[in-house]
Every structure is written in structure tokens, then in C-alpha cells.
Amino acid sequence: MRLHIKNARVVDPASGRDGSGDVFAVDGKISPEGGKADRVIDAKGLVVAPGLIDLSARLREPGHEYKATLESEMDAAVAGGVTSLACPPDTDPPLDEPGLVDMLRRRAKALSRARVYPIGALTVKLAGESLTEMGQLSDAGCIAFSQANAPLADTQVLWRALQYAATFGYPVWLRAEDAGLAKGGVAHDGEIATRLGLPGIPPFAETIALATILELVRATRARVHICRLSTAGAVELMRRAKEERLPVTCDVAVHHAHLCELDLGYFDPHCRLEPPLRSQRDRDALARALADGVVDCLCSDHTPVDEDGKHLPFAQAEPGATGLELLLPLTLKWGRGQKLSLAATLARITSEPARVLGIASGRLAAGAPADLVIFDPDAPFTVAAAKLRSQGKNTPFLGYELAGRVRCTIVDGKVVYES
């Protein structure tokens, strides 16, 4: 199978390339030249870039099929230009056994849409007590180990988990949140939570936990990725950790680069997120840290929730927002706000997450997997529930005018989505 994309504006964040040209894919790989193509795509006026890599997308299988199915969410992924995604282990049951991981990977592969990289549970049942069989889970395809949003209250368990993972070189992905300080909280502990009478999570729940994790990284040299930073304080801790050359990376959920506690309005359950939306100052610090590279990646933190899960008082509403289909336009919006080049903008959702995952995609170099997205960066649209392919229609951005529409998504050299 030979594919030829012509007349495109080719943007490759890994190399910094941004210019008009052609892209060829031969047998699922990027190729310097194509010969006679089986299919030619005219991408005049459009951008071709590496397919997006999303570090956190919940596919809700197994266990939560009423919220979403693998099929609906894989459709949403490719419609959003996402060609690789990492899925957290907080399924039901959690991804703590090789059989479950194996089944998920087979089911995902059979759908032949985006590539799925499962993250295994760090502790059995995510209970924070005993370690999972990381070796077997790794053999089954887990690329890292995580607690997802489940608390890990016992620092000794965390220490042992990092020691064990470091022994075999397994990456560990952690949310930085002190379980005791976050207990019962549903919103940023600040003015808005005070006005709305919502139990708060103080910002130091994040910085204290992050300081603990970084100290354990110093001790164990475990390779750790910090998920979903939400505070300015945590950004500064990460800045110093990177100056110290600790083996740490981090990401921010795309909602947190745009929204803050004010967006809760009158108890909007779509703004019930984990971590909570914080102050404007925190939001601005995250957006800047993404631009200056202290934060490595943006992710969708895609979490489809059914209507019943959101039609509840704020504190009882299920946390999370759907995001796979909004990752590209929201990233473009952030990049424009920071006055970044398109290549620098896209790096946060292509080459950088590829580096965190340690995979060969996310770039247009010859020989890399032919995972591509073709999009119109300026095409406007209004976010509407009916237009989302994800089974979850839960997003705080409903009704927003955004720019950036995916025209075509290619995985392994094959067109998997066209509009």
C-alpha cells in the first residue's frame, strides 16, 4: 500500500520542519519518496502532521460500557486526529492482570483505528496496598504503571513500587495528590469553592505529593511521569526537578490550560474534573510552562461520562470530561494564545508524548510509522453534543467556537477517518 499526500503544508515538530511539500507512506512507514501511489490525497490548504498522541484517554472497557464502548471511543479518537493513545488502568476491573490487558489490546487492534497503549495498575485493584505483577503486565503490553486517580496513601508502598519499577526500568505515571488533603474535596480550595459551599482541595495537596514523589525519584532513580499538573507551585517544583536532571516528565490536561475555577459558574457539573480547575493564576502558569517546556505534553484526559453521571449535584457528579475530539482545536487555541509556531504547538501532542511513551511515532522521519493527521487549522466549528462521536457528551466547552478541523486520519499508512 502506497499513499501520497500532495500539496500539503507539512509540519513535523520533531525536526521543526514547516513547509509545503509531499508526504509518502509505503507499507505503513513514512518514506522519502513514493513511486506510484495506490492513493493520492490532495491536501491543498491543509496541514499534514504526525497523528496526535494522547497520554490519557479512557475507553471505558472493560466495565463501564454504558458510558462508552471501545468502538465509540476509538471512532472519537481518529475523528480527533489521535492515532496513538495511552489508556489509564481505572477500568472495572482495573488493568491489574495480564489477561485483561491482552483482551483490551486484541479488541482495540481488531477495530484497526488508533494504536492503544495500556497503562497497567501499579497496585492490585488500584487499592494502594500490594504491587501488581509488573513483569507479566509489561509482557502483555503495558507501557507504564499507574494508580490513575486512585489515591496511594501509603508512602512506603509508593517507595517500594518505585524501587521495584526502577529495578526493571518500568516507567511509573503518577498523579500528584496527597490523599489525606484531597479527601472529600471536589473543587479548588479558594474563593469559588467558598462561595459555592463546595469542599475544597488545597493547592498544596498537589505540591506536597509532588515533593514526596520527587524525593523518592532522587532515592530510587525511577522513571516517573507526573500526570495532570494543576498548580503553579507544582510547575516550579517540576522546573527545579528538570534542572536537576531527575528522570521526570509531566503533562497537563487540555481543560486546565484553558479553564479555571471561575468556569464552575453555577455548579456546572461539566467542570467537575480531577484534578479540580484551579485559580486563573494557576491556569496561566500551566499555559506558560507548556510553552517554555517545563510541562512536556498536553493530553485530553478523555473521560466519557453518561448523562446520569452528570445530572447530579456538583459534588456527586462523576468527574471528567470527554476530550479526544477537542484535543487538537484546544491545543491550537492554546498555541495561538502563547504565540507559538504551529510546529512548537503540535510538539505537545505529537513528538513530546512519543518521547514520554518511548515510541517511534509522533514524527515524520523516514521509517517512522505512517500515523498522520491532515487538518485545516483555521476551519471554525461550534462544539455541539450531537456532533461528538464519543459516547460521552460531557465537556465544559459545549457551545464554544473553536478552530481546527480534522479532514483525514491515517494509521499505519491506512486512512481510518475522512470528513
Added chain:
Amino acid sequence: MQRNPQLNEKGELQHLLSTEGLPRDILLQILDTAESFAGVTEREVKKVPLLRGKSVFNLFFEPSTRTRTTFEIAAKRLSADVINLNITVSSATKGESLLDTVANLSAMHADIFIVRHESSGAPFLIARHVKPHEHVINAGDGRHAHPTQGLLDLFTIRHYKKDFSRLTVAIVGDILHSRVARSLIHGLTTLGAPEVRVIGPQTLLPAGVEALGVRVFHDMREGLADCDVVVMLRLQNERMRGALLPSAQEYFKHYGLTADKLALAKRDAIVMHPGPMNRGVEIDSTVADGPHSVILPQVTFGIAVRMAVMSIVAGN
């Protein structure tokens, strides 16, 4: 930001969900209307026909006797039919969702829902889903708001002090968990009270409380100095179980209102309490029953204020 969900497109009161964001003229309209109803409750025939044929559903997801009863009395004095539903022991335990419960009651032709719920914001959720002719009155949601209590507190203050523009008001105790405090603070700041103080230990004050427009005091004696109005808040016994406070005795030592502390306030200061009181925990009996106390008149005024709110929303 969306339009204030308690106002209709003409800016009139459609639901009463919070005192926050209510314009001054609506607050005054409620207080003035309550004034006109105060006479009704003194009459021998304590009824006016304003809500004849209307159905008022008391929808209490959290147990309450006092508030529910005063709403019931208020509705009956307006000649409405009152249906009391204690949801804690019916649908909620059977797993019916909040909105399903409301939809079912709506199908029984409700006109006004009086809602109490343990979760902040629940009445907003209900108000977003009721039919256009239905009205929601918040009778207390989590820590968020208890607007009719806030309004009856405002009514009481105005009754004794006539005017808000020179008043110093101190609210003492568990501000963190208090919907009463939040509703009163918003009302006082809107009506122009120049100094609203909150007094309590750090553990019972919410983050950034100053942003509500209040001055914070930790020392009760300092905070009470020259106050016109002292509002004591109820301290729930469960607060002693966590790490918020060591004991009721120690709380009383620091924040209990005694006659000698009250002497620091103005000589004509009034003492208020939303009830039910814990004598010896937040307030000494000599003060609760003393000449400064207006705690029982508050209860009486509460009926007139709730009549006012119901008649106003039903007319809009």
C-alpha cells in the same frame, strides 16, 4: 457566565436559590412584602388567599423539622395545598435519581418546590430541569445557601436597627460549614452594611473568605467590639470528631457567647441565632434568654419572610 438562574428574562425572581447575585431592589421587595404579611400572622384569621389552588411540595432530602414546619405554615397561611415529602426515607433509598423524583412530582402538578438537600447546588440542578411555571425555593443546600434564613435574618436586623448603612455585624462560629452565614453575608453586603465580620478559628473559616467582603477575626473579644448585631452559628457535634476542634468545652471557652463578651458590643446590640441552639456550646443561657436576644422573634419573622418569597415567585 450564564444569566443568574434564579431570575427570569425580565429580571424578576423566578426561583429563590441564593441571596448571592440578587439585586438590592429584589431583596427589599421581599423584606417589604414580608412586612405586609407580618400583620397577617398576628390576626385571628391567619390566612390570605394568594396561593389558593396552588400546590407547594416540601421536598426535604435532609431531615429538618423547624424549617419544613415554617414553610408549611407559611404556605398554609397563603391558602396553598402543602405536601410534605421526606425523601431521605423514600425514593432516595430506593435509588431513584434526584431529577426523576422531581419529574414525578412535577407530573402531579406542583407549583412550588421547597428543596432542602445535603449537597451544595442541588436546587440549581432542579431549577434547571423544572417546567417554566414551576418555582424552586432553596431551603438549604449543603454548605452553600439558605436564602430564606438569610432573608429572615435581614428582616430581623432591619426590624430592630431600621437601616443597614451604619451597622457592624459579627457572625461567630463555624463559617466553613454554614449556609446561613453565606446567605446572610451576601444579603448584608448587597444592602450596604459597612462592616461584616466573621469570627472563628482558622479551621472553621473557608479559604479566601475575605473575598466575600468580610473582615476576619480570630479573637472573639476583638471581633465583638462595638458590634450592633451578633449572629451566633450552630456548632454541629460532629465537628468535634474530626480534627477541626478539640472539644465543645474548649470551643465555648474561645467562641461561646457569654454576658461578659457581649458587653464588648454596643449597649443596644441584638443577638441572633438560626437555631437550634446548643446552650453551653456556642451560647450561654443567660445570653440566649437575655434582653439582647431576638432569637424567638426571628422564628416568627421567618414565617412572614417565607410567605413573601412564595407569593413573589408565584406571581412572576
